Amino acid sequence: MLxxxxxxxxxxxxxxxxxxxxxxxxxxxxxxxDHSGKTLRVMTITDPFIDSIKAVKDGFTKVTGANxxxxxxxxxxxxxxxxxxxxxxDGSYDVMLIDGIWIGEFxxxxxxxxxxxxxxxxxxxxxxxxxxxAAAGQASxxxxxxxxxxxxxxxxxxxxxxxxxxxxxxxxxxxxxxxxAAAFFTNNKDYPGVYGYAMNNKRGxxxxxxxxxxxxxxxxxxxASNDIGSAEPYKDQxxxxxxxxxxxxxxxxxxxxxxxxxxxxxxxxxxxxxxxAAGKLAMINDWSVRAQIANDPKQSQIAGKFKxxxxxxxxxxxxxTPVGGWVACVxxxxxxxxxxxxxxxxxxxxxxxxxxVLAGGPPSRLSAMEDKDIQAKFPWTSVLLEGQKDxxxxxxxxxxxxxxxxxxxxxxxxxxxxxxxSPKDAMDAANADVTKLLQDNGQL
Amino acid sequence: MANAVIRAGAPQEAPRRAFxxxxxxxxTAFIAPTCIFLALLTIWPFIYSxxxxxxxxxxxxxxxxxxxxxxxxxxxxxxxxxxxxxxxxGMLAVTSxxxxxxxxxxxxxxxxxxxxxxxxxxxxxxxxxxMMVTPLIVGMIFSYVFNPVLGIANYLLGGVGLGPVPxxxxxxxxxxxxxxxxxWQWTPFMMLLIMAGLLSIRSDLYEAARVDGAxxxxxxxxxxIPSIKGIVLLGIILRIIxxxxxxxxxxxxxxxxxxxxxxxxxxxxxxQNFQFFxxxxxxxxxxxxxIISMVITTFAVRLxxxxxxE
Numbered sequence: 001m002l003x004x005x006x007x008x009x010x011x012x013x014x015x016x017x018x019x020x021x022x023x024x025x026x027x028x029x030x031x032x033x034d035h036s037g038k039t040l041r042v043m044t045i046t047d048p049f050i051d052s053i054k055a056v057k058d059g060f061t062k063v064t065g066a067n068x069x070x071x072x073x074x075x076x077x078x079x080x081x082x083x084x085x086x087x088x089x090d091g092s093y094d095v096m097l098i099d100g101i102w103i104g105e106f107x108x109x110x111x112x113x114x115x116x117x118x119x120x121x122x123x124x125x126x127x128x129x130x131x132x133x134a135a136a137g138q139a140s141x142x143x144x145x146x147x148x149x150x151x152x153x154x155x156x157x158x159x160x161x162x163x164x165x166x167x168x169x170x171x172x173x174x175x176x177x178x179x180x181a182a183a184f185f186t187n188n189k190d191y192p193g194v195y196g197y198a199m200n201n202k203r204g205x206x207x208x209x210x211x212x213x214x215x216x217x218x219x220x221x222x223x224a225s226n227d228i229g230s231a232e233p234y235k236d237q238x239x240x241x242x243x244x245x246x247x248x249x250x251x252x253x254x255x256x257x258x259x260x261x262x263x264x265x266x267x268x269x270x271x272x273x274x275x276x277a278a279g280k281l282a283m284i285n286d287w288s289v290r291a292q293i294a295n296d297p298k299q300s301q302i303a304g305k306f307k308x309x310x311x312x313x314x315x316x317x318x319x320x321t322p323v324g325g326w327v328a329c330v331x332x333x334x335x336x337x338x339x340x341x342x343x344x345x346x347x348x349x350x351x352x353x354x355x356x357v358l359a360g361g362p363p364s365r366l367s368a369m370e371d372k373d374i375q376a377k378f379p380w381t382s383v384l385l386e387g388q389k390d391x392x393x394x395x396x397x398x399x400x401x402x403x404x405x406x407x408x409x410x411x412x413x414x415x416x417x418x419x420x421x422s423p424k425d426a427m428d429a430a431n432a433d434v435t436k437l438l439q440d441n442g443q444l
Numbered sequence: 445m446a447n448a449v450i451r452a453g454a455p456q457e458a459p460r461r462a463f464x465x466x467x468x469x470x471x472t473a474f475i476a477p478t479c480i481f482l483a484l485l486t487i488w489p490f491i492y493s494x495x496x497x498x499x500x501x502x503x504x505x506x507x508x509x510x511x512x513x514x515x516x517x518x519x520x521x522x523x524x525x526x527x528x529x530x531x532x533x534g535m536l537a538v539t540s541x542x543x544x545x546x547x548x549x550x551x552x553x554x555x556x557x558x559x560x561x562x563x564x565x566x567x568x569x570x571x572x573x574x575m576m577v578t579p580l581i582v583g584m585i586f587s588y589v590f591n592p593v594l595g596i597a598n599y600l601l602g603g604v605g606l607g608p609v610p611x612x613x614x615x616x617x618x619x620x621x622x623x624x625x626x627x628w629q630w631t632p633f634m635m636l637l638i639m640a641g642l643l644s645i646r647s648d649l650y651e652a653a654r655v656d657g658a659x660x661x662x663x664x665x666x667x668x669i670p671s672i673k674g675i676v677l678l679g680i681i682l683r684i685i686x687x688x689x690x691x692x693x694x695x696x697x698x699x700x701x702x703x704x705x706x707x708x709x710x711x712x713x714x715x716q717n718f719q720f721f722x723x724x725x726x727x728x729x730x731x732x733x734x735i736i737s738m739v740i741t742t743f744a745v746r747l748x749x750x751x752x753x754e
Binding site: 076079080083084087105108109202203204261262263264265266267271274275278280400401403404407411414415417418420440441 | 500502503504505525591592593594598607608609610611612613614615618698699700701702703704715718719720721722
């Protein structure tokens, strides 16, 4: 016991020491201005990483004298509040964390001050190339670096190590293997109360985002010019929602309902994460930030009993790890832009990002993903490092009608999932609706 | 006396002072602030909504509004989702209010019959609690209660040997769940009105009915229902308006799903306005909801007046 405590103490001291050493590389007093008496207001999502932002914010106050207030909102409320405020020239919030897929909408509303110039002035401190490529892509729009990708998520598959070991099964890598494993654990008397898998089936954004997250691994793509690595992904947005790959994928979603708990058709992110943490699911795919929930013994019954793997792919294909998450931007109508830029320069820097990640934040930099301390504390980090290599920033649309488009697709996918329509009919309808939406809004 | 002073001091001022002291001016002056307040906060937004509804415009790019005439209205009235939302809202209003009246009447009768007991007052206050809770909180509470895996509803069903129910996962069951939540929250309101109506019936009328040998159904149909008809109709009007604004519970629990099974008018309008920022379509939806409300309310108020005159 004493031995364990001693090792624990040494580890903490070593981590803090390493963190301090990194922090010492930068003389923040010369890098940042004096903002004594100011209060910076930051608006963000109430995802688990909000506590990590709060955990490190005093460091900025210490160096600049500025207080930092962090206000959190739910996903829809944040989108509505941020976009309404900044499109009405409201500068009451200085820094806004926005979902990477909202960037086109916010750019169209004239809400964001681009970071491009700041990076050019101080490339070493911003270390743009240290952000994972997909993270950097999420924070850029129309060839310009607009925001800083500080809270980037990757979608991984999590599985219960105890159940898989007991069953002697290998971790599924393809859709068919996933289906077999999910069927094995569902209604199995050796695993009472456990269901195989739960997907994001709820009407709207949940089911819509799920479709986009899986389509590349299913061998398809969402619109004509959106090939992985394309320099002009938005050149031809002719939708491909009724392609054979898409219809097969939606059929797969429908098949997977049989291996979820009753009512899984209404599950979204929270329901799935909570069911997995309660030990009711053998497997789940989710954003990496939510692994914290399952790993926290205070709110999880499976802490230490799960591992991460790449999401499955279609037989003969390959996994394209979905990327998402939050980019930090300066409100163009803010009245304390100098302080806001200084805050972002400080918060997104390598050293502070490392502290933020050690406090539970999602790693968005390669240096953080490769960090041994971080990998030791959050074992799924090494899978993230592997997954980000095959990821694509445009996996979901990011233009000005992306929010509505994803919701529209989600409404149709959900109809197929609940059996109200066949996958073919549902995706034909999705294709028609999205085509009209894009035409009405000048995207097609 | 005052007029005499005016005449003596400044003859040319007389008409002006007379106007200032006139009833007509003073009434106008007192009513004007309210009228201006209403015009600014009610009528102007409505006119602006109508203006927006005639344009293709996003809330984030208001300067790029394009006049489209009645296109938004035509699109809405041919949009299967909007029509489904109208149908769902209508169904919800009819079924929910009918159930509320029946249940509320039974409970109100019980409370009136037991009103001589001391503890009934406390019980009546407890019964009022659901309608005091914010609808958003009600939605959150029931999303936990009806959670298929961790919710208490399925746990209790399991305790009596029944299988779990997909409360929000099946189209029909989800609509029934929404209906149950609505009834749970608003039956106390209807009960309050019906109880007030029942208590207003003079006891000698009951006594006369008893002496005349009236059965319970005679008392119900010839005495109680006619007596509470007016107040129940008032309750129905208020509940219809409420149901047309019904939003929070659906927003939190189902988002209009599964499929389009629980989509209601206000959720549709909210999504267009504040999730998709399509101010033109959203405003057209809001104007349609307002027109429906006005038609129903006007009709119901006329009916109410006719009942009162009877």
